[in-house]
Amino acid sequence: MFKKLRTMLGIGGKSSKEIAKDRLRVALVYDKTDISPKILEEIRAEIISVISKRLVIKEENIDITLEREGSTVALVTSIPIVKVKRGAEN
Amino acid sequence: MGGIAIVITSGKGGVGKTTTTANVGIALSMKNKRVAVVDADIGLRNLDVVLGLENRVVYNLVDIVEGACGVKQALIRHKRAENLYLLPAAQARTKDAVTSEQMVTVVSELKKMFDFVLIDSPAGIEAGFRNAATGADIALVVTTPEVSAVRDADRIIGLLDSMGKKEHSLIINRIRPEMVVEGNMLDVRDVIDILSIKLIGIVPEDPEIIISTNKGEPIVMDDNSLAGKAFINIARRILGENVPWLKLEERRKKGLFGWIKDMWGK
Incomplete structure (x- = not known):
């Protein structure tokens, strides 16, 4: 419950959607550069x-x-x- | 001259290509456009059941290319959406039963007869996808706000570009506003940022979709459904109308409020 509240107030750790976005960004770059x-x-x-x-x-x-x-x-x-x-x- | 061919594709399976094809097709036909929907998923036919036409399939796409029947003979008219016709896929065959050239021939034949030809692509990036995309003028890329689906959408957009299919737009399906509020689901802007592609539709997750598929009655025929409205809006945007985005935000506020109330209650 408090984890949710912290996420909504923008304090505490990254929300799972931010983690998803970061991971996607990196994955797509690797996909395209073949490195x-x-x-x-x-x-x-x-x-x-x-x-x-x-x-x-x-x-x-x-x-x-x-x-x-x-x-x-x-x-x-x-x-x-x-x-x-x-x-x-x- | 003639109609416009639109391929509905995604890369990843299970994100809602067939549901989108059926609903956008019916929505266009309700706008008095003559529409053909083509099931290009040979061997895994499904568009017929989603449309409730499975009992009326006689001929299919493979029969046409093999000369067993003409294009008109294979088309099935929808009972309620009278401007909509289905061209079913073969069920007992595999994807190599049709070549790219044959697909282009069938699609251009259909374009002479209809305002819109919607092609439901199979999942994947192999021959089936290429066949479905090759005859299309426009591509609608369907994704959900999940990492796997977005990554596959990016791959598909790259492949469409390399095939010279530069006219493409994105549909984000199965958005759950309450999860977006919690920061646990990619929102529309996140997905657009990552894919840098034009947006043409946002569709909320709606349990009514499962019920409508159970019945074989596409959800656009249900006036009260939010997902149905979202599909109608996509059809209107295809027709060039400037339609405002569905206000999932209002639901978000309600969701937030509801959540705070829940918290106080506990």
């Missing part, structure tokens, strides 16, 4: 290894997703930097 979650995981590991040569990054906080805008799909990632590695400036 499987496995390949995305590999891309993630490769990006980390390249970036790590120059920067110390918070690997566990890297979020990599496919986003659809209109008819195009973009690879979007946010990589938190801890510091620049010594000797990487030149």
